Amino acid sequence: MTADMAQTPAMASIPALLARNAATFGAAPAYREKEFGIWQSWSWAEAQDEIRALAKGLIAKGAGPGDFVAIIGRNRPYLYWAMVAVQMTGAVPVPLYQDAVAEEMAYVLDHCGAKIVIAGDQEQVDKVLEIQDRLPNMAEMVYLDTRGMRKYDHTHLTSYADVQAEGRSADDAELDRRIAALGYDDTCVMLYTSGTTGKPKGVVLSNRNIIETARNSAEFDRLVQSDSVLAYLPMAWVGDFIFSIGQAYWTGFCVCCPEAQHTLVHDLREIGPTYYFAPPRVFETQLTNVMIRMEDASPVKQRMFRYFMDHARKVGPRLLDGESVGGMDRLKYRLGELCVYGPLKNTLGFSKVRVGYTAGEAIGPEIFDFYRSLGINLKQLYGQTEASVFITQQPDNAVSPDTVGVPSPGVEIRISDDGEVFYRSPGVFVEYYKNAESTAGTKDAEGWVATGDAGFIEEATGQLRIIDRAKDVGKMASGALFAPKYVENKLKFFPNILEAVVFGNGRDQCTAFINIDLTAVGNWAERNNIAYASYQELAGHPQVLETIRGHVEEVNASVAEDEMLSGCQVHRFVVLHKELDADDGEMTRTRKVRRRIVEEKFSDLITALYDGSDDVSTVTEVTYEDGRKGSISATLKVVDAAVQDTGARAVAAE
Amino acid sequence: MTADGRTIGGVVMEMKNITLRFGGVVAIKDISFDIREGEIRAIIGPNGAGKSSMLNVISGFYNPQEGEVWYRGGLRPPMKPYEVARQGIARTFQNIALFEGMTVLDNVMTGRLTQMKSGMLSQAIWKGKAEREEVENRELAEKVIDFLEIQSIRKTPVARLPYGLKKRVELARALVSQPSLLLLDEPMAGMNVEEKEDMSRFILSVNDEFGTTIALIEHDMGVVMDLSDRVVVMDYGKKIGDGTPDEVRGNQAVIDAYLGVAHD
Numbered sequence: 001m002t003a004d005m006a007q008t009p010a011m012a013s014i015p016a017l018l019a020r021n022a023a024t025f026g027a028a029p030a031y032r033e034k035e036f037g038i039w040q041s042w043s044w045a046e047a048q049d050e051i052r053a054l055a056k057g058l059i060a061k062g063a064g065p066g067d068f069v070a071i072i073g074r075n076r077p078y079l080y081w082a083m084v085a086v087q088m089t090g091a092v093p094v095p096l097y098q099d100a101v102a103e104e105m106a107y108v109l110d111h112c113g114a115k116i117v118i119a120g121d122q123e124q125v126d127k128v129l130e131i132q133d134r135l136p137n138m139a140e141m142v143y144l145d146t147r148g149m150r151k152y153d154h155t156h157l158t159s160y161a162d163v164q165a166e167g168r169s170a171d172d173a174e175l176d177r178r179i180a181a182l183g184y185d186d187t188c189v190m191l192y193t194s195g196t197t198g199k200p201k202g203v204v205l206s207n208r209n210i211i212e213t214a215r216n217s218a219e220f221d222r223l224v225q226s227d228s229v230l231a232y233l234p235m236a237w238v239g240d241f242i243f244s245i246g247q248a249y250w251t252g253f254c255v256c257c258p259e260a261q262h263t264l265v266h267d268l269r270e271i272g273p274t275y276y277f278a279p280p281r282v283f284e285t286q287l288t289n290v291m292i293r294m295e296d297a298s299p300v301k302q303r304m305f306r307y308f309m310d311h312a313r314k315v316g317p318r319l320l321d322g323e324s325v326g327g328m329d330r331l332k333y334r335l336g337e338l339c340v341y342g343p344l345k346n347t348l349g350f351s352k353v354r355v356g357y358t359a360g361e362a363i364g365p366e367i368f369d370f371y372r373s374l375g376i377n378l379k380q381l382y383g384q385t386e387a388s389v390f391i392t393q394q395p396d397n398a399v400s401p402d403t404v405g406v407p408s409p410g411v412e413i414r415i416s417d418d419g420e421v422f423y424r425s426p427g428v429f430v431e432y433y434k435n436a437e438s439t440a441g442t443k444d445a446e447g448w449v450a451t452g453d454a455g456f457i458e459e460a461t462g463q464l465r466i467i468d469r470a471k472d473v474g475k476m477a478s479g480a481l482f483a484p485k486y487v488e489n490k491l492k493f494f495p496n497i498l499e500a501v502v503f504g505n506g507r508d509q510c511t512a513f514i515n516i517d518l519t520a521v522g523n524w525a526e527r528n529n530i531a532y533a534s535y536q537e538l539a540g541h542p543q544v545l546e547t548i549r550g551h552v553e554e555v556n557a558s559v560a561e562d563e564m565l566s567g568c569q570v571h572r573f574v575v576l577h578k579e580l581d582a583d584d585g586e587m588t589r590t591r592k593v594r595r596r597i598v599e600e601k602f603s604d605l606i607t608a609l610y611d612g613s614d615d616v617s618t619v620t621e622v623t624y625e626d627g628r629k630g631s632i633s634a635t636l637k638v639v640d641a642a643v644q645d646t647g648a649r650a651v652a653a654e
Numbered sequence: 655m656t657a658d659g660r661t662i663g664g665v666v667m668e669m670k671n672i673t674l675r676f677g678g679v680v681a682i683k684d685i686s687f688d689i690r691e692g693e694i695r696a697i698i699g700p701n702g703a704g705k706s707s708m709l710n711v712i713s714g715f716y717n718p719q720e721g722e723v724w725y726r727g728g729l730r731p732p733m734k735p736y737e738v739a740r741q742g743i744a745r746t747f748q749n750i751a752l753f754e755g756m757t758v759l760d761n762v763m764t765g766r767l768t769q770m771k772s773g774m775l776s777q778a779i780w781k782g783k784a785e786r787e788e789v790e791n792r793e794l795a796e797k798v799i800d801f802l803e804i805q806s807i808r809k810t811p812v813a814r815l816p817y818g819l820k821k822r823v824e825l826a827r828a829l830v831s832q833p834s835l836l837l838l839d840e841p842m843a844g845m846n847v848e849e850k851e852d853m854s855r856f857i858l859s860v861n862d863e864f865g866t867t868i869a870l871i872e873h874d875m876g877v878v879m880d881l882s883d884r885v886v887v888m889d890y891g892k893k894i895g896d897g898t899p900d901e902v903r904g905n906q907a908v909i910d911a912y913l914g915v916a917h918d
Contacts, residue, residue, distance in 0.1 A: 036796035037759075037808060147801075148859055151660075262806040 057167030073120020316373030388427030480567030663691030
């Protein structure tokens with residue numbers, strides 16, 4: 001199959017797929033974007049026209065094979081076109097996280113030696129200009145939104161429209177020659193990993209990686225040309241590249257871009273995508289909002305909601321899995337669909353979702369079941385940038401909140417002796433750019449890639465289950481297994497807890513940092529007439545601490561039930577005075593906690609957690625969005641939580 | 655040309671020896687100053703100095719007992735506010751004056767009213783000219799909504815919005831009439847630092863993108879000194895200073911008005 005594909009030149013690259021789409025279903029919508037209050041759309045033929053014009057303009061600007069072109073901005077059709085246009089010229093597109101501060105950008109732009117930067121707006125242009133003296137390779141910059149750009153020195157700065165205008169008058173022959181020269185094993189895109197540890201690494205993915213992965217995964221979920229997806233996750237993230245470019249170009253479905261970041265909820269509802277991806281956090285926030293708003297609803301509505309949701313929890317998931325359900329239950333569910341589930345799904349924008357995925361973090365079973373009971377086909381997948389996303393995914397009718405699915409088509413999985421998950425697939429990355437050492441350390445000669453995650457195959461279902469990052473799993477002083485993620489996830493399933501970091505490797509007991517969820521806790525405070533002036537004050541409120549202690553103790557009780565991990569109960573914790581934030585380096589841009597940095601930065605708090613003191617004063621440096629720095633000081637209470645005595649219980653059981 | 659590359663042209667509006675009285679109270683006493691094309695002109699002064707009265711004279715809300723208002727080279731006869739609006743002068747108010755029950759979009763659209771030409775009948779049957787006009791006006795309104803980044807509240811009734819956003823909606827309504835002179839009465843009163851920064855950014859980009867001349871009243875000295883090209887200082891209805899922010903900052907009369915004079 002692979003060999004066949006390689007020999008089919010019509011399918012050897014994304015630009016080739018574009019040409020096929022424009023020829024086969026040229027009039028069908030390829031892109032939609034809400035602008036000036038109206039959904040604007042471009043057909044595949046129109047998109048091709050725009051992309052080719054840009055590509056010819058970029059060739060005139062000097063883009064060609066061997067060059068890298070960075071693309072920075074929010075999800076807009078124009079920037080997706082830019083990615084494909086760059087590929088057409090023979091250069092490699094490198095999408096960057098738009099919320100990265102200038103310093104972070106400097107590293108990536110310098111590492112890949114980007115020759116041209118395509119920026120979404122003035123803000124991104126300013127960031128690049130700030131660091132341009134450190135980028136000797138950068139020759140040209142292109143910007144999309146012209147607002148505020150009039151006064152800039154335009155010697156090496158051109159508007160997107162002008163580049164296209166220049167391209168439109170250029171000859172097609174050179175462009176066609178370059179497109180025809182694109183091979184199946186040429187680089188398709190380079191994506192920088194978020195880097196929970198150390199500097200970001202540039203993952204090189206070939207056309208083969210992207211196209212085969214897109215084809216396999218699209219067939220797995222039977223994605224078709226009439227599907228649509230809302231593109232709102234960072235363009236620099238591999239998932240967005242696979243969904244909004246890989247799968248979209250393979251199947252020809254429509255990619256819809258929201259009007260602005262803060263209109264996402266409205267736009268989702270208006271578009272009603274059939275294929276949807278969101279990290280667990282988005283589903284959590286949505287559920288929290290639904291619950292908060294239900295508490296404000298009239299008593300009749302509240303009773304109706306509860307009655308039908310109870311019923312949905314009972315039969316919804318079974319109906320979705322196609323199991324047999326009694327006639328009466330079926331009728332009641334249909335009534336519920338009419339009164340509650342239907343309108344609710346419509347409000348959430350999920351009326352048409354046929355395939356929904358969540359990944360990246362563990363999702364709480366209650367949250368997962370809530371969506372599934374409404375009849376939304378929400379599934380989990382497990383993936384990595386290095387695998388072009390897909391490693392495992394859950395088939396329809398075999399979905400569970402604790403596992404991440406069976407190997408995706410074409411993927412082989414192996415668990416090493418020490419529990420680490422390895423995989424091999426057509427999507428496996430080519431290399432880390434300019435980093436042969438890391439490439440060799442991650443991918444062996446036979447093509448097996450180490451995920452860095454510890455997991456096992458569940459015997460009953462044959463699905464993979466992930467425990468934790470392999471390097472985070474450790475031993476406590478007593479020799480008991482320490483798996484912080486396991487406990488953190490349990491904590492985070494409480495709506496009041498946004499983030500948790502558990503410590504205890506090599507120590508005699510576990511402790512934790514906790515971030516409250518401002519939406520949930522703030523709403524609770526409002527309801528109970530508790531006044532607060534700031535996040536910090538709310539986080540330190542005695543009643544909040546008491547509530548959180550209740551949650552921690554519940555988690556301790558549930559952790560204690562697991563023999564292997566009962567040592568991981570949280571003995572003491574502090575509720576942090578600030579949210580862990582990517583701007584402060586405490587999290588990655590994809591919102592994963594950087595454990596080591598948190599440990600270093602708050603070492604005084606950790607000391608207090610272990611030396612028995614009741615409170616601790618601390619000063620923390622914070623970085624604002626524009627890069628300025630400030631500091632906040634606070635006195636935090638260290639709270640003790642009750643733990644289950646597992647030793648005693650074992651004796652009693654005997 | 656200014657340091658940041660904008661062009662400031664000739665005088666568009668000139669106030670000559672304006673005096674405004676309310677019965678026995680003299681709100682403005684013999685004040686003269688001018689506003690040049692493309693500049694940001696601030697009027698500052700302590701409470702009760704007559705700043706809002708001055709703005710109301712410019713917008714035609716008050717007609718001064720003495721003095722002349724020259725606009726675009728001609729002496730302006732006493733006018734009704736809507737006539738002034740038709741001349742391309744738009745304003746926002748110190749205490750927000752929006753239609754609370756209407757959506758943001760509808761409020762912004764009211765800013766186009768002075769430019770609508772179709773008759774009541776054709777508007778009622780929604781044909782021909784009325785429909786075309788509505789489409790054109792909606793497009794303009796949407797451009798302003800996009801410019802001021804208020805897309806997410808487009809359909810929200812104004813009554814439900816926080817104060818800072820209401821101010822922005824007011825600015826949107828003023829902008830949508832495509833004014834050549836924009837009057838802002840304390841655009842940042844009651845805002846927090848972040849909201850003030852946002853508003854400053856919008857005022858600067860309006861001036862920069864559309865070349866709109868702006869006259870504003872503001873209490874926050876930091877904001878005034880950063881934003882404006884020239885400043886008029888008023889105290890007890892009289893002009894006590896006029897010049898660039900630096901000149902005004904060093905003016906002894908201004909310092910005395912703000913900090914008080916030592917009586918010893």
